[in-house]
Amino acid sequence: MTTSSKKTKLIIALGLVYIIWGSTYLGMKIGTETVPPFLLSAMRFILSGTIMLGFGFWQEKEMPTRKQWLNAVLIGILLIGIGNSSVALAVKYMPSGLVALFIAALPAWFIALDWAFFSKERPKPMTLWGLVLGFVGLFYIFDPFHLFSAASSTTRSYPLWPIPVLTVGSIAWALGSLLSPRLDTPKQFTSSGIQMLAGMVSCIILSYLLERNDWHTVETMTVRAWSAIAYLVIFGSLIGYTAYSWLVNNAPAHLTATYAYVNPVVAIFLGWLIVDEVLTWQSVIGSVIVIGGVVLMTVGKSKKKH
Numbered sequence: 001m002t003t004s005s006k007k008t009k010l011i012i013a014l015g016l017v018y019i020i021w022g023s024t025y026l027g028m029k030i031g032t033e034t035v036p037p038f039l040l041s042a043m044r045f046i047l048s049g050t051i052m053l054g055f056g057f058w059q060e061k062e063m064p065t066r067k068q069w070l071n072a073v074l075i076g077i078l079l080i081g082i083g084n085s086s087v088a089l090a091v092k093y094m095p096s097g098l099v100a101l102f103i104a105a106l107p108a109w110f111i112a113l114d115w116a117f118f119s120k121e122r123p124k125p126m127t128l129w130g131l132v133l134g135f136v137g138l139f140y141i142f143d144p145f146h147l148f149s150a151a152s153s154t155t156r157s158y159p160l161w162p163i164p165v166l167t168v169g170s171i172a173w174a175l176g177s178l179l180s181p182r183l184d185t186p187k188q189f190t191s192s193g194i195q196m197l198a199g200m201v202s203c204i205i206l207s208y209l210l211e212r213n214d215w216h217t218v219e220t221m222t223v224r225a226w227s228a229i230a231y232l233v234i235f236g237s238l239i240g241y242t243a244y245s246w247l248v249n250n251a252p253a254h255l256t257a258t259y260a261y262v263n264p265v266v267a268i269f270l271g272w273l274i275v276d277e278v279l280t281w282q283s284v285i286g287s288v289i290v291i292g293g294v295v296l297m298t299v300g301k302s303k304k305k306h
Contacts, residue, residue: 010251016243017259022266024236025096026274028088030228034221036214037088038207043218044229045080045200048237053193056186064186064194071183072194078176080199085206086169090162095277097268098158101141102166104264104290105134107257107297109174114253118178130296137289141282149282157278177256180248192245196237261294 031040057063064072090099108131111123123131143149144160185191207215247256264287271277 006250009246010255013243013247013251014255014259016240017247018262019266020235020240021244021259022100022263023270024232024240025087025091025100025263025267026270027228027232027236029091029096029271029275031225031232032088032092034225035217036207036211037092038085038203038211039215039218040229041080041085041088042200042203042207044232044237045196045203047229048233048241049193049196049200051193051233052189052196052238052242056188056190056193060187060190062187062190064190065184068184068186068191069194071185072191073198075176075180075183075185075191076195076198077202078172078179080196081202081206083169083173083176084199085203086162086165086172090166090169093162094158095271096275097264097271097277097279098141098283099162099166100264100267101283101287101290102138102163103170104260104294105138106170106174106260107294108134109170110178110253110257111297113171113174113178118182126299127297130293130298132293133296134290134293137286137291137293140289141286143282177248178253180245188245188249189242192242195245196241255298258294258298261291261298264291 028037028040031044035043087099087103090102111127111131115121115123140148142160142163186194244256244259268277268279268283268287272279
C-alpha cells in the first residue's frame with residue numbers, strides 16, 4: 001500500500017468512526033426503549049456478525065487457524081461482549097450524551113494499560129495532566145456528592161450505578177484494542193465477523209441470566225426500534241466497526257483514540273435534537289473540561305512517539 005493510499009484510508013476511517021459511532025449512542029438509546037440492552041446487542045451482532053463473517057470468507061478466502069479463531073473470540077468478548085454491551089446497558093438508564101462523555105475518557109485506560117502491561121513507558125507530564133483533567137470533568141458532570149449543584153439531588157433524572165459498569169466496559173474495550181494488533185488474528189473482515197459473533201454469544205448469555213423475563217418485548221417492537229437496530233447493524237457494526245478495526249491494526253494508538261473526543265459532541269447534539277435530552281450548563285462546562293483532558297492525553301502520547 002502506498003503512503004498516499006494509506007493516508008486516504010486513514011482519513012476515511014477516522015471520519016467514519018468520528019461521525020457514525022457518535023450517532024450509535026442515540027441508536028442504542030432508541031432501541032432500548034423497547035428491547036432490553038443485552039438482547040438488543042445480541043440481535044445487532046448476530047445479524048452484522050453473520051454478514052461480516054460470510055463476506056470475509058468470500059472475499060479473503062482464508063480459513064483461520066485454531067489459534068486465530070481463539071484470539072479473535074477473545075478480542076470479540078472484550079470489545080463487544082463486555083465493552084459495547086456495557087454502553088447499551090448504560091444508555092437505557094442515562095442520557096446518551098453523558099454516556100458518550102464518560103466513554104470520552106477511554107484514552108485514559110489505553111494509556112494506563114499500555115504503561116502497565118505493554119510498552120512499560122511512563123506517560124509524559126502532559127498526558128498525566130490530561131488524565132487528571134478528564135476525570136475532574138467527569139466528576140463535575142455527574143456530581144455524585146452534590147458538591148456543585150444544590151438542586152442536583154432533586155433534578156437528576158438518571159441513576160449513577162451504570163458508571164461502574166461503564167468503567168469495566170471501558171477497561172475491557174481498551175484491553176481488547178491493545179491486544180488486537182499484538183495477537184495473531186485472521187484477516188480483517190473474517191476477524192471482525194468472528195469478534196461480532198463471539199460478542200453476540202456473550203450478550204445472549206448475559207441476556208438469559210439477567211433479562212429473560214423481558215424477551216417477550218421483541219413481539220411488540222415498533223418500526224422505530226427496528227429502524228434503530230437496522231442502523232446499528234449497517235452503520236454502527238458493518239461500517240463503523242470495520243473502520244475501527246482497520247484503525248486499530250494500521251494507525252497509531254494515540255490517533256485511533258482521538259475518536260473519543262469527537263463522538264461525545266455528535267452524541268450530545270443528536271440526543272438533544274432527537275430525543276430531547278436536557279443539556280445543562282453544568283454538562284456543557286464539564287464536557288469542555290473532559291474533552292480538553294482527552295486532547296492533552298492524546299497530544300502528550302503523540303509527542304512521546306517522536
